[in-house]
Amino acid sequence: MFKKILIANRGEIALRVIRTCREMGIKTVAVYSTADAESLHVKFADEAVCIGPAPSNLSYLKMSNIIAAAEITNADAIHPGYGFLSENAKFSKICQEHGIKFIGASPEMIEKMGDKATAKATMKAAGVPCVPGSDGLLESFEQADMLAKEFGYPVMLKATAGGGGKGMRAVWKAEDLLKAWESARQEAGAAFGNDGMYMEKLIEEPRHIEIQVVGDSYGKACHLSERDCSVQRRHQKLTEETPSPFMTDELRQAMGDAAVKAAEFIKYEGAGTVEFLVDKHRNFYFMEMNTRIQVEHPITEQVIDYDLIREQILVAAGVPISGKNYLPQLHSIECRINAEDPYNDFRPSPGKITTLHMPGGHGVRLDTHVYSGYTIPPNYDSMIAKLITTAQTREEAINKMKRALDEFVIEGIKTTIPFHRQLMDEQAYVEGDYTTKFMETFKMNEPKQ
Template sequence: MFKKILIANRGEIALRVIRTCKEMGIKTVAVYSTADAESLHVRFADEAVCIGPPSSAESYLKMSNIISAAEITNADAIHPGYGFLSENAKFSNLCEEHNIKFIGATGAMIDQMGDKANAKSTMIRAGVPCVPGSEGVIKDFEDCKKIAIETGYPVMLKASAGGGGKGMRAVWKAEDLKDAWDSARQESKAAFGNNDMYMEKLIEEPRHIEIQIVGDSYGKACHLSERDCSVQRRHQKLTEETPSPFMTDELREKMGDAAVKAAEFIKYEGAGTVEFLVDKHRNFYFMEMNTRIQVEHPITEEVVNYDLIREQILVAAGVPISGKNYYPKLHSIECRINAEDPYNNFRPAPGRITVLHTPGGHGVRMDTHVYAGYMIPPNYDSMIAKLIVTAQTREEAINKMKRALDEFVIEGVKTTIPFHRQLMDHPDYVSGNYTTKFMEDFKMEA
């Protein structure tokens, strides 16, 4: 087992990893930028190393600084959390070169699944259902026109190196294709340094349902059932739940089997997520694979009583998994609390938290790194907390979330708490009748 793990991340996920390491008797090293000097992950780690100024490019994305921090503290493993370098093949390989275990996928696996066009062709070979469209990267616009006709409108253009909704364009008719092609490639180039595009059939009334998987270093994988992530704004998830209100037992078995097949086909090691689009007829299609822990992993932990971070560490240390699949026994909902103003188009709202009262009680979990007096820096993602509730039924979970949100007090900055409170009363959400288009018609009440 590892003696010391460096967490190459910040905020709540860094704190989350530190907690499990402490429970396992493993020493921890926090890294931080100068903007995060007062963050709780710095305070609760056994050691902390400053790796640069506030800019991510000069700190949390600076591979040489992180490797140096691991070497001077004698860390024998690095946990990357999510975001930043968690799906960076070069960083995974760099850790291996320095004899430091990367707690995540190998560089080869990330290369295979991180590029969405490559991932799709791999999944076709594995026999996993995929959305009709291009088999890989589109060569040029003439190729693009031809594939759009073969696929049939409407289509979705996607950046091969994409994420967070960047470089995506829905195209409903042929005359709009050229503008979409040009603007998507331009946006992708600016965001990722890569303008490769691929195309898929646009799935109407889709739900975004993902399957949590874990694979070990012996080629075996299992799944831990699904999460419904369909409530999104600009392709950014706002809330998640498990089990999905749209799921049937038969569909859960089929999607779980497909996710395990995907993981075992590439001999996947670590915790990962196979993401699917599911249409209104419950046909499901592979969308992408995230080769890391997800923001929303706590709801899975709550319904199957399973520490995913612990399992990541055990797998990385060469411990085999049991191989059995897990199914939800309870219902869990997560609300992402962001420092954003939901009454002003979700505009980011960094600043100092003057008052903080967090909810509690049976079945309520808070994952956060903030406290009264904490200064939310403007340099990073605006998520400051995850509120997770768990109950026997979906109806009970919604009522528990309402109660918890009513108890949650943050002053000094605007947050998305009012949005989530209104969401929990929305008839379409309450009935489970929502798709990824839900937020297009949602209006905040004054």
């Protein structure tokens, strides 16, 4: 087992990893930028190393500084969390070269699944259902035009190196294709330095449902059931739940089997997520694989009583998994609390938290790194907390979430707490009748005076 793990991340996920390491008797090293000197992960780790100034490219994304921090503290493993370098094949390879275990996917695995066109070809070979689309990258606009006619509109153009919705365009009719093609390539080139595009048939009334998988170094994988992540804004998830209100037992088994087949086909090692689009007829199609821990992993932990970070560490240390598939025994909902103003188009709201009262009680979990007096820097993702409620039924979990949100007080900045409180009363959400298009018609009520 590892003696010391460096956490190459910040905020709530860094604190989350530190907690499990302490329970396992493993020493921890926090890394931080100058903007994060007062963050809780710095205070709770056994050691802390400043790795640069506030901008991510000079700190959390600067591989040489992170490797140097691991070497001077004698860390024998690095946990990358999510975001930043968690799916960076080059960083995974550098860790290997320096004799430091990367608690995540191998460089080959990240390369195979990180490029969406390659991932889709791999999944087709594994026999996993895929959305009808181009075989690999599009070579020209003329090819895109021909395939769109073949699949039938609507179609979706996607950047192969994409993420966070950049380089994606839905095209509903032929006359709009050229403009979408040019703007998507330009955006992808600027964001990722890669303007490669591929095309898929656009799935109407889709739900975004992902299956959590864990694979070990002996070729065995299992699934831990699904999470419904369909409530999104600009391709960023806002809330997630498990089990999905849209699932049937048959669909859960079919999707779980497909996810395990995918993981075992590529001999996947670690915790990962196989993401699917599910249409209104409950046909499911492979979308992508995330080769890391997900933001929303706590809801899975809550419904099957399972520490996913601990499992990541055990698998990385060579411990075999049981191979058992898990089904949810309870219902769990996660609301991402962001430092954003939901009454002002979700504009970021960094600044100092002047008052903080956290909710508690049975079935309430709060993963956060903030505290009263903490200043949220403007340099990073705006998520500051994850509020999770768990109960016997979906209705009880929603009622518990309403109560917890009413208790949750953050002053000094704007947050998405009012959005989530309204969401929990929205009839379509309460009935489980939502798709990835849900937020296109959602309107915030007037703020309470």
